[in-house]
Amino acid sequence: MSETGQGFIRARSPENRELRRQSILDAAEQLLDKAQVADITLRDIGRQAGIATSNVLRYFENREAVFLELLNREYGAWLDALPAELAPADADSAGPMSSVRGFADAYAASLAARPAMCELASVLASVLERTVSVETVRTYKRQALAGNNRLADIVHARVPDLDRAAAQELASATIVLIAGLWPFAHPGPTVVEAVEDPALLAAHVDFPARYSRMIELLTTSLQTPAAP
Incomplete structure (x- = not known):
């Protein structure tokens, strides 16, 4: 299930929070394969990671x-x-x-x-x-x-x-x-x-x-x- 919208489940343990952070970094890295930093928004990163922008902001x-x-x-x-x-x-x-x-x-x-x-x-x-x-x-x-x-x-x-x-x-x-x-x-x-x-x-x-x-x-x- 996508983590956007109501499907998002907050990571509770330190291990799960770190996994979530790494998944966001993975998404940003994937976007850099196709675009420069100036062309990538926080919304783009969230979409690539499968979570809402507001949920990206829980970690960064x-x-x-x-x-x-x-x-x-x-x-x-x-x-x-x-x-x-x-x-x-x-x-x-x-x-x-x-x-x-x-x-x-x-x-x-x-x-x-x-x-x-x-x-x-x-x-x-x-x-x-x-x-x-x-x-x-x-x-x-x-x-x-x-x-x-x-x-x-x-x-x-x-x-x-x-x-x-x-x-x-x-x-x-x-x-x-x-x-x-x-x-x-x-x-x-x-x-x-x-x-x-x-x-x-x-x-x-x-x-x-x-x-x-x-x-x-x-x-x-x-x-x-x-x-x-």
Whole structure:
């Protein structure tokens, strides 16, 4: 039975409440497969989850709170998968630059394979954090900082020439770089049509290629200089 209208049964136990919250996050994630954040309403999320908007609000204060929690969930899932997706360090490679380039390519490809996470990261500061409560922001930030520390450990293990502080700096730049680059790589229909002009080929943005180059440059600049 649909949970909209009179069919809705409130989850009573903490376990059932968490299951309900996850089902709402699942619905938001499914919608992100077909639309951008700006085009998704709280009513859309409720409809996708099979519950009324008012019942979504029993679990999240607003649409932005749903997406903030989904971003943290996506970020955690990415961190779970990232160690296996990063190319292993190769002592027999063509040199340190080759190793950094392989790391940067794998890092960018791993992110590009997660468009929902990148879409949410691209509107984090401009949309998602703007209309939620102070406590919701604090909860998000605590989880995000813990994730960044975990990411720094992964980066440091993959690129030992980055000391822990440098790995932390690169990890902290991850979301900032996505926020700056993802919208340009996924513009609206007007821009898509405009850059079909052959004279504007340079305006096309290839997200994984451009992101990889930025990570390569940042990683190289942060590496500990070799001892003389």
